[in-house]
Amino acid sequence: MQLGFIGLGTMGRPMALHLMNGGHGMAVFARRAEATRPLAAAGAGVCPTPAAVAGRSEVVFTMVTGTRDVEQVLLGPEGVVHGARPGSLVVDTSTIDPTATRAIAARLGERGVDMLDSPVSGGPQGARDATLTMMVGGPAEAVERAKPLFALLGPKVIHVGESGTGQTTKACHQLALLVNALGAAEALALAGRCGLDVERVRQVMMGGMASSRVLDVFGARMASRDFAAGIESRLYHKDLDIALRLAHDRGAALPAASLTMQFVNALMGRDRGRDDLSALITLIEEMSGDRAGSPSATAE
Amino acid sequence: MQLGFIGLGTMGRPMALHLMNGGHGMAVFARRAEATRPLAAAGAGVCPTPAAVAGRSEVVFTMVTGTRDVEQVLLGPEGVVHGARPGSLVVDTSTIDPTATRAIAARLGERGVDMLDSPVSGGPQGARDATLTMMVGGPAEAVERAKPLFALLGPKVIHVGESGTGQTTKACHQLALLVNALGAAEALALAGRCGLDVERVRQVMMGGMASSRVLDVFGARMASRDFAAGIESRLYHKDLDIALRLAHDRGAALPAASLTMQFVNALMGRDRGRDDLSALITLIEEMSGDRAGSPSATAE
Numbered sequence: 001m002q003l004g005f006i007g008l009g010t011m012g013r014p015m016a017l018h019l020m021n022g023g024h025g026m027a028v029f030a031r032r033a034e035a036t037r038p039l040a041a042a043g044a045g046v047c048p049t050p051a052a053v054a055g056r057s058e059v060v061f062t063m064v065t066g067t068r069d070v071e072q073v074l075l076g077p078e079g080v081v082h083g084a085r086p087g088s089l090v091v092d093t094s095t096i097d098p099t100a101t102r103a104i105a106a107r108l109g110e111r112g113v114d115m116l117d118s119p120v121s122g123g124p125q126g127a128r129d130a131t132l133t134m135m136v137g138g139p140a141e142a143v144e145r146a147k148p149l150f151a152l153l154g155p156k157v158i159h160v161g162e163s164g165t166g167q168t169t170k171a172c173h174q175l176a177l178l179v180n181a182l183g184a185a186e187a188l189a190l191a192g193r194c195g196l197d198v199e200r201v202r203q204v205m206m207g208g209m210a211s212s213r214v215l216d217v218f219g220a221r222m223a224s225r226d227f228a229a230g231i232e233s234r235l236y237h238k239d240l241d242i243a244l245r246l247a248h249d250r251g252a253a254l255p256a257a258s259l260t261m262q263f264v265n266a267l268m269g270r271d272r273g274r275d276d277l278s279a280l281i282t283l284i285e286e287m288s289g290d291r292a293g294s295p296s297a298t299a300e
Numbered sequence: 301m302q303l304g305f306i307g308l309g310t311m312g313r314p315m316a317l318h319l320m321n322g323g324h325g326m327a328v329f330a331r332r333a334e335a336t337r338p339l340a341a342a343g344a345g346v347c348p349t350p351a352a353v354a355g356r357s358e359v360v361f362t363m364v365t366g367t368r369d370v371e372q373v374l375l376g377p378e379g380v381v382h383g384a385r386p387g388s389l390v391v392d393t394s395t396i397d398p399t400a401t402r403a404i405a406a407r408l409g410e411r412g413v414d415m416l417d418s419p420v421s422g423g424p425q426g427a428r429d430a431t432l433t434m435m436v437g438g439p440a441e442a443v444e445r446a447k448p449l450f451a452l453l454g455p456k457v458i459h460v461g462e463s464g465t466g467q468t469t470k471a472c473h474q475l476a477l478l479v480n481a482l483g484a485a486e487a488l489a490l491a492g493r494c495g496l497d498v499e500r501v502r503q504v505m506m507g508g509m510a511s512s513r514v515l516d517v518f519g520a521r522m523a524s525r526d527f528a529a530g531i532e533s534r535l536y537h538k539d540l541d542i543a544l545r546l547a548h549d550r551g552a553a554l555p556a557a558s559l560t561m562q563f564v565n566a567l568m569g570r571d572r573g574r575d576d577l578s579a580l581i582t583l584i585e586e587m588s589g590d591r592a593g594s595p596s597a598t599a600e
Contacts, residue, residue: 098494121508133507156507160500168494169501172487176510179483179556180476186554187476190543193552194398194468200460201469207433207456208421210476212512243490252493253588254486256479259559288553 003149004028004057006050006073006080007094008035011120012063014127015093015153017042019061022152027056029073050074051083059089059149066238067096074104086112089142091149093134095119095174095235097242098167099249105138105163114142117163119170122154123231130154135173137166171246174239175257178277180214182260185281188222193290199223221278233280234273237264303449304328304357306350306373306380307394308335311420312363314427315393315453317342319361322452327356329373350374351383359389359449366538367396374404386412389442391449393434395419395474395535397542398467399549405438405463414442417463419470422454423531430454435473437466471546474539475557478577480514482560485581488522493590499523521578533580534573537564 001024005016008030016039020026026044029052030036036046047053050073054060060080062073070092074080080090090108092101092115105115116138126132132154136143143159150157160169187210191201202219205211221230240261247254263283272279301324305316308330316339320326326344329352330336336346347353350373354360360380364370370392374380380390390408392401392415405415416438426432432454436443443459450457460469487510491501502519505511521530540561547554563583572579 121510123509133504135504158500158504158507160496160504165494165496168496169491169504172491172494172496172501173505173508173510175490176480176483176487176505176512176515177508179486180480180510180512180514182556183476183479183483183560186479186557187472190475190547190550190552190554191469191472193550194465194546196460196465196468196472200458201472204433204435204458204460204469205473205476207458208473208477209423209513209517210421210473210480212476212480212514213509214480214512215476217509246494247490250490250493251588252490254490254584255559255563256482256556257486259555260483263555284554288551 001025002027002056002058004053004060005039006030006053006060006062007064008039009063010124011093011127013038015061015063016044018130018152019149020044022149027053029053049078049083050080051078054080054083054088055085057088059091059146060084061091061093063093065094065235067100070094070096071100071104075107081108081111081113084108084111084113088113089145090115091118091146092116093118093120095170095239095242096167098164098171098246101137101167102164114139115163116142116146117166118150119166120154121170121173126154134158135160135166135169137161137168138163167242168246171239171243174236175243175254177214178236178240178260178264179256180212181218181277181280182263184212184215184219185222185284188219189281189284192285193288218276218278221276222281227275227279227282230276230278232274233264233267233277236277237268237273240264301325302327302356302358304353304360305339306330306353306360306362307364308339309363310424311393311427313338315361315363316344318430318452319449320344322449327353329353349378349383350380351378354380354383354388355385357388359391359446360384361391361393363393365394365535367400370394370396371400371404375407381408381411381413384408384411384413388413389445390415391418391446392416393418393420395470395539395542396467398464398471398546401437401467402464414439415463416442416446417466418450419466420454421470421473426454434458435460435466435469437461437468438463467542468546471539471543474536475543475554477514478536478540478560478564479556480512481518481577481580482563484512484515484519485522485584488519489581489584492585493588518576518578521576522581527575527579527582530576530578532574533564533567533577536577537568537573540564
């Protein structure tokens with residue numbers, strides 16, 4: 001099949017390569033030209049605009065950052081909508097606003113182009129290892145059409161419902177992840193303040209009901225103070241904003257998510273948006289005047 | 301070995317039976333006489349006081365509810381301290397205050413009795429299946445002595461440090477668990493408010509970075525509205541109080557744990573202390589005026 005891929009960052013690049021390795025032709029576009037090089041080296045055609053990608057593709061994937069980025073590459077002056085053939089399919093794997101997604105899908109629909117929202121979970125590691133989970137919203141027949149392609153990106157594809165429901169599911173997912181991360185930060189900060197070995201406490205917790213992938217991945221970075229690795233907290237800042245906007249529009253009060261947002265805001269305010277989300281623990285620690293395992297902590 | 305067990309509730313009863321099945325003699329005490337019957341039927345000696353249990357035992361286990369209960373059965377007028385032989389060992393598997401634990405251990409130490417604090421994770425299911433995780437504080441030689449007994453209760457025994465550190469670790473564990481439970485409740489409540497199938501969203505989340513044992517166990521009950529099963533929220537109310545007391549004494553600010561406590565307080569205020577912790581979702585839903593999946597929810 002002839003495919004297109006727009007957005008070739010940390011997530012998009014390995015995903016596009018997996019699709020090519022599945023035997024599909026590939027046309028690509030990225031705003032930063034240098035991002036297209038690894039794809040061109042693998043045999044992809046580099047296009048000057050998203051519209052040009054769409055003109056060459058049966059299915060166009062997008063993986064960009066925010067709602068406006070998706071609107072730009074799909075509906076902007078040089079967007080997919082101006083080049084897409086009727087009967088083609090757009091699969092947006094970005095994490096964006098569900099309401100905007102439905103509006104975009106409607107605009108594409110007017111041109112005879114189907115759209116799936118298919119945000120993913122698994123991060124850069126999942127993209128590289130082709131172990132992503134895909135949360136898909138849109139018409140069932142379009143999901144069936146995309147399934148062989150999804151299979152090249154990860155083993156789990158869940159069709160949640162109509163257009164936008166993939167994004168809504170992702171928003172709920174990120175909300176739970178982020179509140180859990182703040183809880184893990186507080187638990188490990190308390191352990192450190194009490195003079196315990198934070199990594200040891202984390203390992204104990206991984207054996208109990210407190211066990212979670214957040215504690216496994218982000219908790220390990222909290223314990224090792226490795227805030228450079230992982231997923232940039234500015235992306236979670238964007239995602240939690242989507243969930244809280246949804247809550248705002250639906251009249252749903254979410255006290256813990258709202259509190260968590262204040263701490264992610266604080267990371268942004270400290271220009272730590274490129275740090276890993278595990279940096280949350282430093283906010284909790286510094287608020288009370290020390291760091292985990294510092295000499296000022298007395299033994300519990 | 302001749303063992304004693306004090307406190308034969310949902311947790312203590314199966315734990316005492318596992319120890320007996322390991323080939324050990326058993327003397328028991330419970331405040332409610334009827335709780336001793338299954339143990340007596342299995343061949344345990346029923347004693348009229350904790351002191352009498354201690355008089356017959358090399359190692360005495362306790363599994364009662366709160367700090368005062370432990371103080372009562374160990375140090376009260378008919379407590380273990382009055383019957384325990386020098387050189388014997390007390391293993392408290394209750395979840396109580398770490399500071400009080402150290403004071404109790406010191407009192408027992410004056411009588412030549414060692415004490416381990418060894419709160420557990422795994423709940424009634426873990427107690428029945430002998431899959432508990434034990435978080436142990438106290439002298440290393442006492443831990444070595446107790447290890448063959450711990451092995452009858454579960455595969456994971458972690459010696460964290462000196463007296464009280466088992467309780468401190470459990471407090472951190474429960475803190476992380478509870479904040480995560482509130483986050484799961486908000487995520488699933490938002491999914492329901494948006495008209496999504498809550499159980500389906502939960503299953504998607506279990507495939508991603510939001511995956512956790514809390515979402516697995518409590519999330520499933522939130523989705524199925526099965527608030528009767530599981531672990532009574534009044535016990536988590538007690539445990540989170542221990543963590544927040546520790547934070548108070550250490551000058552550690554824990555905003556998410558503090559917020560979470562308000563919701564567990566609200567469950568108590570509604571006389572829902574015997575409901576499972578998963579009932580948290582009803583507070584989030586009702587605050588905004590509906591229930592997950594109710595007809596008033598419009599499709600997302």
